[in-house]
Amino acid sequence: MGRKHILWGHIKEHRYAYAFGFALLSISCALQLVIPILLGTFTDRLELGELTYGEAATIAVWMMAAGFGVALFRSTGRIYLFRLSRVLDMRIRDDLFKHWEKLSTHYFKNQRVGDLMSYAISDVSVIRDVTMSGIFNSLEAVVLITITVVAMVTAVDPLLTFLTMLPLPLLSILAYRFNRRIQKESAGVQEAIGDLTSRVQEFIAGIRVVKAFVQEREQSRLFRRDNEHAVAMNRRLVKSNSLFGALSSGVVGVSFLVSVVLGGIMVLRGRITLGEFVAFNSYLSLLMGPIENLGKVANTMQRGKASENRLLAILNTEPDVADDSCADASIRGIEGDIVIRNLTFRYPEAHEPALRDISLRVPKGTSLAIVGRVGSGKSTLVHLLVRLYNPPKGTVFLDGRDIHDIPLNVLRGGIGIVPQDQFLFSTTIRDNIGFDPKPYGDDDIERAAKVAQVYDNIVEFPNQFQTALGERGVSLSGGQRQRVSIARAIIKKPSILIFDDSLSAVDTETEDRILEGLKDVMEDRTTIIIGHRISSVQSADQIVVLEEGAIVERGDHESLLALNGIYADMYHKQLLDEVGERHGREWDDAGGEPTGAGRGAAGGGRAG
Numbered sequence: 001m002g003r004k005h006i007l008w009g010h011i012k013e014h015r016y017a018y019a020f021g022f023a024l025l026s027i028s029c030a031l032q033l034v035i036p037i038l039l040g041t042f043t044d045r046l047e048l049g050e051l052t053y054g055e056a057a058t059i060a061v062w063m064m065a066a067g068f069g070v071a072l073f074r075s076t077g078r079i080y081l082f083r084l085s086r087v088l089d090m091r092i093r094d095d096l097f098k099h100w101e102k103l104s105t106h107y108f109k110n111q112r113v114g115d116l117m118s119y120a121i122s123d124v125s126v127i128r129d130v131t132m133s134g135i136f137n138s139l140e141a142v143v144l145i146t147i148t149v150v151a152m153v154t155a156v157d158p159l160l161t162f163l164t165m166l167p168l169p170l171l172s173i174l175a176y177r178f179n180r181r182i183q184k185e186s187a188g189v190q191e192a193i194g195d196l197t198s199r200v201q202e203f204i205a206g207i208r209v210v211k212a213f214v215q216e217r218e219q220s221r222l223f224r225r226d227n228e229h230a231v232a233m234n235r236r237l238v239k240s241n242s243l244f245g246a247l248s249s250g251v252v253g254v255s256f257l258v259s260v261v262l263g264g265i266m267v268l269r270g271r272i273t274l275g276e277f278v279a280f281n282s283y284l285s286l287l288m289g290p291i292e293n294l295g296k297v298a299n300t301m302q303r304g305k306a307s308e309n310r311l312l313a314i315l316n317t318e319p320d321v322a323d324d325s326c327a328d329a330s331i332r333g334i335e336g337d338i339v340i341r342n343l344t345f346r347y348p349e350a351h352e353p354a355l356r357d358i359s360l361r362v363p364k365g366t367s368l369a370i371v372g373r374v375g376s377g378k379s380t381l382v383h384l385l386v387r388l389y390n391p392p393k394g395t396v397f398l399d400g401r402d403i404h405d406i407p408l409n410v411l412r413g414g415i416g417i418v419p420q421d422q423f424l425f426s427t428t429i430r431d432n433i434g435f436d437p438k439p440y441g442d443d444d445i446e447r448a449a450k451v452a453q454v455y456d457n458i459v460e461f462p463n464q465f466q467t468a469l470g471e472r473g474v475s476l477s478g479g480q481r482q483r484v485s486i487a488r489a490i491i492k493k494p495s496i497l498i499f500d501d502s503l504s505a506v507d508t509e510t511e512d513r514i515l516e517g518l519k520d521v522m523e524d525r526t527t528i529i530i531g532h533r534i535s536s537v538q539s540a541d542q543i544v545v546l547e548e549g550a551i552v553e554r555g556d557h558e559s560l561l562a563l564n565g566i567y568a569d570m571y572h573k574q575l576l577d578e579v580g581e582r583h584g585r586e587w588d589d590a591g592g593e594p595t596g597a598g599r600g601a602a603g604g605g606r607a608g
Helices: 008-011 013-032 035-047 052-101 105-109 111-154 158-165 172-203 208-211 216-268 274-313 378-385 408-413 429-433 442-451 453-461 476-488 509-521 558-562 566-590 596-607
Strands: 337-343 355-362 367-372 396-398 415-418 496-500 524-528 542-547 550-555
Touching: 008 013, 008 052, 008 111, 013 035, 013 052, 013 111, 013 550, 035 052, 035 208, 035 496, 035 596, 052 274, 105 208, 105 216, 111 158, 111 172, 111 274, 111 509, 158 216, 158 274, 172 208, 172 216, 208 216, 216 274, 216 442, 216 550, 337 378, 355 408, 355 550, 367 378, 367 566, 378 524, 408 415, 415 476, 429 442, 429 476, 442 476, 476 496, 476 509, 496 566, 542 558, 550 558, 550 566
Parallel strands: 367 524, 367 542, 415 496, 496 524
Antiparallel strands: 337 355, 337 396, 542 550
């Protein structure tokens, strides 16, 4: 069952701390009543001509002491309650981040980065404001209004108090009328901030493409549009808040008018003394601040409710991929024997299956290569092996166990994968290679870099392995990013190694060196290689060719060539391309025309 509240759960958990802060505020509010009493006494003594210098000095000292006490207890209570709001602030962001870590990749495919950043920064800040100014002002208003009204009734006149308070219930009506309006506009502001943040994030991430295609003016126009929309949404919210505040002040002004007119008449008729009149208006002055703050609190609460609903929608989202109830906690590792039986898989948003009736066996310590055209389902198959998506139960097995029976941390900890996008973090090269819960020494880092054929590039940098990378590793070339990703996968010494088209950005000579270095790493480990180059997959123990999500050919390199099907066609076209490139280099070196064979090969390569 999902969460229903964020604020209430926090208050309930820290109820004793809030009770202590409430006690401090109550003392502060009680001390504020001393000043009107002293002012009333001073006025009456002065009117009767009985005030002495000693009495005046005593009253002044007591007023100063009361003011000091109010400041001391109010500020202490404020600091104490505001500290609790910072605890909530930290806790929400921590819970949000941990929950994001649990959610599957499918969730993030449907979310914009700017929106997620807006949740973690803007919405959390709104809720923090609720627990800071909202709770503080609410507690102060409740206590001060209650004890002040009691004092006005008992110490001055019940009828005058009743008539003066009569307009104030209009504030509740106003708050109710503005309730949904402010909540809706607040949600609109948060969405506009999300749009604006997404625009900035996308622009910064794609700055190279923007400049290469001379799109600065268009990007500026789009940013200006989102910025103006955010300003317009904020103006609507400010307009509603200002209107609510103005109407609230008008209601308060009516109460003051009633107090002055009726109170003055009562003084003239002798029903109350001048001192009681002064004290009554001082009491009323004490009420005006809290009453006006209640209007602000109502607005803050509505904004907080809108932000809380947005955050609850995330926190109550169940992960698509999680440990099943049948997961065996006693499993500590995997060996790498893979069996797939009649696997058919469809993405949640797709109408057609991405994989159709896949069945294959990859014994422990052997290698499997997967080739096929773009969109044939190659990456989908390995994503199911690491459960980035859930395969149907009873279709994928590791070491004789259904993959759903293996805890996720054990499954993924035993698999090293080099993904297509070669994502690197904006930290040092060393930290990127050693990206694993297990700590690695410098020798391990360097050994992995040498196997991945990136060591020589790294030592050429001034700071070598301590070189800080830019956003997503942008300071490295595409081939260097791929090789660092390979080093990151092999350093953990997994039972299963997966290379998802991870050699596409390196030249053939570097590819040969990487494959040669990987021989020792791949020995006794189950290895899956996805590639478009036949040279990177031809030495695999078995090769499968996927077409529209189904296995259409399988075998080793020689047997697939003998079939003279899709695999053979890919092989011959790539062979022609390589011959064309070689003759092209010979032509460049000779400075003359290519041979006829060179022209034919080059032409064949282009046609392929």
